[in-house]
Every structure is written in structure tokens, then in C-alpha cells.
Amino acid sequence: MIAAVGLVLGIVAGVLLHPEVPLFLQPYLPIAVVAALDTVFGGLRAVLDGIFDDRVFVVSFLSNAVVAALIVFLGDQLGVGSQLSTGVVVVLGVRIFSNAAAIRRHLLSA
Amino acid sequence: MSTAPPDGAAATPRVRANPWRRLVRAARPRATRAQVLAGLLCAALGFGVVVQVRQTDTAGLEDLRENxxxxxxxxxxxxxxxxxxxxxxxxxARDELTAGSDSAEAAARAARSRADSYGLLAGTLPARGPGITATVTDPAGAVSAAQLLQTVQELRDAGAEALQIGATRVVASTAFLDAAAAADGGVVVDGRLEQPPYVVRAVGDPPTMATALDIPGGVRETLRQLGAQLAVTTSQDVAITALHAVSAPQYARPASPAPEQAPPQ
Incomplete structure (x- = not known):
């Protein structure tokens, strides 16, 4: 519940403040957002599995976002930034799908 | 589901329960560290999503590929x-319209100035300018319409552009008539009785008009023979304020310069 409230609060804050993304963050923010989304789905799945652990959630949330951004940064430095970010997005997308499938199995038994 | 969790079961998440109930229990607001942290991180996620969406909306061209x-x-x-x-x-189109409005404006200006001069001629506009004021005193009552008409014609010959006798504007159609009933003289000008002294105001070239009244055998001499006096004062600002009421012509119609049909035989 608090998580949902926090999500709404974050969206409202973003809408109201509409901050400018700093230039050096612009290539990495989308990847970091996708990684965080993946972590949230993973956390939801863990809740339904009964193995949710706040410490794990926080650490994985932050580390996933940072690592995803880091990979893209590295790819940029190596000249394969766009390909690597595509790869990261694919991997995260697959994970989001599998997490969503697990959540669906839990909730709908299908 | 028969295994309804007992009170306080929220602390024991390992209980095998209905997943919906588990979800509801997890969503129940509690001030645990896990909830607060999850809320904070979710807030960060929502913030990031919105910011990124807005960023994408306003994204420039740098993200695009070559093709x-x-x-x-x-x-x-x-x-x-x-x-x-x-x-x-x-x-x-604008140039055309501008040129069109220019020529239309010029035409309107010309029409206005023509209307002004016609108005002065027809006596429908007041006039003022240099001119003379001629006062005819007629103690004997001997001055008749003929003398006034002579005066007016003399002034017209001398270039008077606007004329007024007493309170009557003198125009092309102005008629002078001896007033038969009046005891001490008087002249009916355009239906209005003017009585001596007759004050004639004329706008035009003052010296020319003053001279025109003084020529031998002219107005001044004729009046003197009748026992009347003519006093002329020139001025740089004579005001002709009387107006002539124009009535629409009853019979005359403007004829176009090139008649479209031959007159009937």
C-alpha cells in the first residue's frame, strides 16, 4: 500500500516539478528506470512467494539500476552504446515478463 | 480457503495462504522498514518514469539514427x-491589396475634395476666407432687387467664390424679388425678406472685389444716384455661415455623356 502511495507520489512529483534531466544522465535514466521496473516486479513476485526481504529489495533495486546504467556507460565508452543498451533492455524485458508470468500464476492460478 | 490466518499472522509470511490474501496483507499499511523503503523506492521509480517520459517527449534529434x-x-x-x-x-496578395487600398484612398480623397468644392458652389457648406463685407445703407428705401442683383453679379465677375446677403446664401439659383408690401423697402432673396441695411459678404480676392464695386458707372455710382450708401471693408477672414437648402431636382436627371439609346424620333 505504501509502495503504491509512493509510486503515485513520485509520479505526481515528477508531473508537478518536471525537472530537467542533467545531460550526463540522459542516456542512462531510461535504462535505470527499466531496471528499477524489473526490480519492482521481482519484489512483487517475492511478496507472493512469501520470500520478500526488504534488504534484498532495496539492494537489488539500487544495484540493478546502477549496473544497468553502468553497462550502458561502458558501451558508450566502447562505441557500442546503442547495441549494449538494446541488449540490456532485452534482458530486463525478459525478466519482467518472467516475473509477471510468476505473479499471474500466483494470482490467477493460470 | 479454510486456513484463515490468525491475528498477528502478518509477521509470519511463510503461512501458505491465498495469494490474494497474501497480497492484501502485504499491502496493508504498516510502518515497517520494508514498507517505507519500498514506498521510497517506488516513489523514485515513478518519478524517474515521469521524468523520462517527459524527456522523451521533448527529446531532440541526437537519439535518432542516420536514415x-x-x-x-x-x-x-x-x-x-x-x-x-x-x-x-x-x-x-498583400501587395495587391495594399496597392488597391492606396488607389481607393486616392479616389476617396479626390471625391472628398470634389464634394467640398461642390458644397461651396451649391452653398451647402459654410465658407470662410479673405473677402469683403459690403454694407448698403438705404435710408430712402430706393434700393431694389435690380441693384442687389447687380452687386452680386459684379462680385461674381470679380471672382467671389461664396456670397451671402443678410442671412441668405447666394447660389446659382438665388432669385431677387422686390418686396411689394414692405413699407421701408426690402428685397426678397430666395423667399426670405432682407431689409436695409443690406450686408453682402463675399469670399474672394478682396482688392479685386472692392475695385469691382468702384468702377465708373458701377454699383457704387448707381447706389449713390438712388441716395443709398455703400461701405466696403476688406478682411482676411470673412465667414459665410448661411447655408442653402438643396432640394432634389424634380425634373432634371443627370444625362450620361454617351447616351446608350438614340432619342426617340
Whole structure:
């Protein structure tokens, strides 16, 4: 519940403040957002599995976002930034799908 | 589900329960560290999503690939050409309209000045300017319409542009008539009785008009023979304030310079 409230609060804050993304963050923010989304789905799945652990959630949330951004940064430095970010997005997308499938199995038994 | 969790079961998440119930229990607001942290991180996620969406909405061209950039450039060039063509057409239209309004304005100016001079001629506009004021004193009552008409014609010959006798504007159709009933003289000018002294105001060249009244055998001499006196004062500002009421002509119609049909035989 608090998580949902926090999500709404974050969206409202973003809408109201509409901050400018700093230039050096612009290539990495989308990847970091996708990684965080993946972590949230993973956390939801863990809740339904009964193995949710706040410490794990926080650490994985932050580390996933940072690592995803880091990979893209590295790819940029190596000249394969766009390909690597595509790869990261694919991997995260697959994970989001599998997490969503697990959540669906839990909730709908299908 | 028969295994309803007992009170306080929230602390024992390992209980095998209905997943919906588990979800509801997890969503129940509690001030645990896990909830607060999850809320904070979710807030960060929502914030990040919105910011990124807005960023994408306003994203520039730097994220696009080469062929997309080429396509956009082509589109832009084509659009610019189209807009340039539109600008040229609009400019041409504007020039046309400006020229049209200029000539229309000139025509309106000419029409206005023509209306002004016609108004002065027809006596429908007040006039003022240099001119003379001639006062005819007639103690004997001997001055008749003929003398006033002579005076007016003399002034017209001398270039008077606007004339007024007493309170009556003198125009082309003005008629002078001896007033038969009046005891001490008087002249009916355009239906209005004017009585001595007759004050004639004329706008025109003052010396010319003053001289015209003084010529031998002219107005002044004629009046003197009748026992009347003529006093002329010239002024740089004579005001003709009387107006002539124009009635619409009853019979006369403007004829076009080139008649479209031959007159009937």
C-alpha cells in the first residue's frame, strides 16, 4: 500500500516539478528506470512467494539500476552504446515478463 | 480457503495462504522498514518514469539514427519549400491589396475634395476666407432687387467664390424679388425678406472685389444716384455661415455623356 502511495507520489512529483534531466544522465535514466521496473516486479513476485526481504529489495533495486546504467556507460565508452543498451533492455524485458508470468500464476492460478 | 490466518499472522509470511490474501496483507499499511523503503523506492521509480517520459517527449534529434535524420531533413526541406511558396503567394496578395487600398484612398480623397468644392458652389457648406463685407445703407428705401442683383453679379465677375446677403446664401439659383408690401423697402432673396441695411459678404480676392464695386458707372455710382450708401471693408477672414437648402431636382436627371439609346424620333 505504501509502495503504491509512493509510486503515485513520485509520479505526481515528477508531473508537478518536471525537472530537467542533467545531460550526463540522459542516456542512462531510461535504462535505470527499466531496471528499477524489473526490480519492482521481482519484489512483487517475492511478496507472493512469501520470500520478500526488504534488504534484498532495496539492494537489488539500487544495484540493478546502477549496473544497468553502468553497462550502458561502458558501451558508450566502447562505441557500442546503442547495441549494449538494446541488449540490456532485452534482458530486463525478459525478466519482467518472467516475473509477471510468476505473479499471474500466483494470482490467477493460470 | 479454510486456513484463515490468525491475528498477528502478518509477521509470519511463510503461512501458505491465498495469494490474494497474501497480497492484501502485504499491502496493508504498516510502518515497517520494508514498507517505507519500498514506498521510497517506488516513489523514485515513478518519478524517474515521469521524468523520462517527459524527456522523451521533448527529446531532440541526437537519439535518432542516420536514415531517420535524413528523412526528417527531407521532410523539413519539403515543408520549408511549401511554406516559402505560401509566403510568396501571401506577399503577392498583400501587395495587391495594399496597392488597391492606396488607389481607393486616392479616389476617396479626390471625391472628398470634389464634394467640398461642390458644397461651396451649391452653398451647402459654410465658407470662410479673405473677402469683403459690403454694407448698403438705404435710408430712402430706393434700393431694389435690380441693384442687389447687380452687386452680386459684379462680385461674381470679380471672382467671389461664396456670397451671402443678410442671412441668405447666394447660389446659382438665388432669385431677387422686390418686396411689394414692405413699407421701408426690402428685397426678397430666395423667399426670405432682407431689409436695409443690406450686408453682402463675399469670399474672394478682396482688392479685386472692392475695385469691382468702384468702377465708373458701377454699383457704387448707381447706389449713390438712388441716395443709398455703400461701405466696403476688406478682411482676411470673412465667414459665410448661411447655408442653402438643396432640394432634389424634380425634373432634371443627370444625362450620361454617351447616351446608350438614340432619342426617340
Amino acid at each position: 531517420e535524420l535524413v528523412r526528417i531533413l527531407d521532410d523539413t526541406t519539403e515543408r520549408s519549400d511549401r511554406l516559402g511558396e505560401e509566403v510568396r503567394q501571401l506577399q503577392a
